[in-house]
Amino acid sequence: MSLLRETALVAGKDLRIEARSRVALYQILPFGGVVILLFAFALDPDRGILPRVAPGLFWVAVLLAALLAVSRSFAVEAGNGARDGLRLSGLDGSSIFLGKAAAVALELLALEIVLGVAVALLYDVEVHAPVLVALTVVTATVGVATTGTLYGVLAAGLRVRETLVPVLLLPVVAPVMLGATRASEAAVEGVPSEGWPWVALLALVAALYTGMGMLAFGPLLEET
Amino acid sequence: MSLAVRLRSAVCLLGRYPALAGADLDVREGEIVLLSGANGAGKTTLLRAVAGLVPLYSGTGEVLGHDLVRDRRGARRRLALVGHETFCYDDLTVGENLRFASRAAGRPADAGDAAIERVGLTRQNGVTHGRLSAGQRRRLALAVALARQPDLLLLDEPHAGLDAAGRAVVDAVISAAPSEGRTVVLASHELDRARALAGREVVLSAGRTVAGVVEPELARA
Numbered sequence: 001m002s003l004l005r006e007t008a009l010v011a012g013k014d015l016r017i018e019a020r021s022r023v024a025l026y027q028i029l030p031f032g033g034v035v036i037l038l039f040a041f042a043l044d045p046d047r048g049i050l051p052r053v054a055p056g057l058f059w060v061a062v063l064l065a066a067l068l069a070v071s072r073s074f075a076v077e078a079g080n081g082a083r084d085g086l087r088l089s090g091l092d093g094s095s096i097f098l099g100k101a102a103a104v105a106l107e108l109l110a111l112e113i114v115l116g117v118a119v120a121l122l123y124d125v126e127v128h129a130p131v132l133v134a135l136t137v138v139t140a141t142v143g144v145a146t147t148g149t150l151y152g153v154l155a156a157g158l159r160v161r162e163t164l165v166p167v168l169l170l171p172v173v174a175p176v177m178l179g180a181t182r183a184s185e186a187a188v189e190g191v192p193s194e195g196w197p198w199v200a201l202l203a204l205v206a207a208l209y210t211g212m213g214m215l216a217f218g219p220l221l222e223e224t
Numbered sequence: 225m226s227l228a229v230r231l232r233s234a235v236c237l238l239g240r241y242p243a244l245a246g247a248d249l250d251v252r253e254g255e256i257v258l259l260s261g262a263n264g265a266g267k268t269t270l271l272r273a274v275a276g277l278v279p280l281y282s283g284t285g286e287v288l289g290h291d292l293v294r295d296r297r298g299a300r301r302r303l304a305l306v307g308h309e310t311f312c313y314d315d316l317t318v319g320e321n322l323r324f325a326s327r328a329a330g331r332p333a334d335a336g337d338a339a340i341e342r343v344g345l346t347r348q349n350g351v352t353h354g355r356l357s358a359g360q361r362r363r364l365a366l367a368v369a370l371a372r373q374p375d376l377l378l379l380d381e382p383h384a385g386l387d388a389a390g391r392a393v394v395d396a397v398i399s400a401a402p403s404e405g406r407t408v409v410l411a412s413h414e415l416d417r418a419r420a421l422a423g424r425e426v427v428l429s430a431g432r433t434v435a436g437v438v439e440p441e442l443a444r445a
Contacts, residue, residue, distance in 0.1 A: 006328070009328060016315075079314055080353070081308075081309030082313055084277055084307070084311055085368075088300050088304070089300075089329065090329050091328050
């Protein structure tokens with residue numbers, strides 16, 4: 001089976017599980033919404049701070065929700081020896097990595113659309129460069145999903161995985177947070193030329209972790 | 225006839241404990257071999273080592289011509305393991321779990337249909353794994369293995385948790401294996417039942433194969 005078909009098989013399996021269990025809909029999405037709301041309460045909309053810091057708050061909320069999505073992606077492999085089943089499946093490690101990362105990325109994209117609308121309404125934010133925002137969202141999401149999937153498998157076989165994933169992942173995705181926030185700020189402020197270099201950084205991080213994940217995921221799945 | 229499994233001085237560690245301490249095993253293609261031994265003798269570890277789930281610390285291993293260290297994936301594509309767990313997803317239905325297993329093994333998606341019928345779970349096709357009874361889960365685990373259309377079937381306590389009808393299904397699958405060109409290695413404590421099915425018994429003790437390891441004609445080969 002080709003890499004693409006194996007990837008689609010794994011991604012389809014993960015998305016089907018999420019569609020049926022509705023953990024993303026009933027837990028991860030509300031969690032992201034609550035974070036956005038809490039920021040609004042903490043920073044009082046009347047003081048005019050929220051529109052200026054909205055991009056950073058949005059990406060912090062996405063990142064926190066991404067931690068849950070990554071943990072969930074590997075939690076479904078923990079029951080009934082499913083992880084051993086995945087190892088025995090004969091699927092290539094690269095395909096498993098790409099499939100799991102693609103499923104996480106699609107979940108995050110859906111989450112970002114909902115949270116983006118919430119931020120625009122609650123924080124009174126206008127976007128002046130929609131193409132820049134769209135590319136920022138796509139590259140940052142791929143970066144977070146691939147990084148999360150790579151570090152997620154490191155912790156997957158351990159009993160402390162729920163607490164270890166954030167500790168491992170948050171420092172590594174700092175460049176994604178920085179780039180996504182700066183590019184989003186440029187889009188909100190209507191100076192897209194300042195955002196494109198950050199999108200290039202995001203694309204570089206996404207490509208780097210996609211390549212690293214394709215190489216390292218298989219051995220890590222076997223050894224951890 | 226060539227060998228489906230060949231282990232030489234296989235040592236596997238679980239932590240620092242040598243669960244296999246120099247096991248040897250030859251299994252011919254199309255043969256049904258029973259692994260017996262007391263609890264902790266190393267039966268499960270041996271099956272998991274053959275499946276490539278437990279790495280060999282030392283020694284050598286080959287499955288259907290694929291080296292267990294250098295070409296573990298090649299070996300896995302041609303085998304299936306029914307272990308203590310089902311390797312299935314709670315939120316996927318019986319049919320979805322089977323389709324995933326068969327397609328992952330490069331088999332047609334409908335390979336699961338024949339398997340589901342064979343184990344008697346046709347009526348549960350749309351039921352999620354999480355809602356199945358313990359016995360139905362055991363049957364599904366066997367169906368998942370069959371849906372992969374393996375050349376080598378590894379069965380760890382395949383009769384455990386099954387009712388009389390379920391045990392008969394397992395017996396039928398094992399008995400039919402040679403005529404389907406399939407090799408079976410099973411570990412069991414139900415020795416009378418398993419001996420009636422197997423052509424040869426290999427006894428393990430303290431992580432070593434102590435009897436029935438190599439047939440005389442294989443030793444000469």
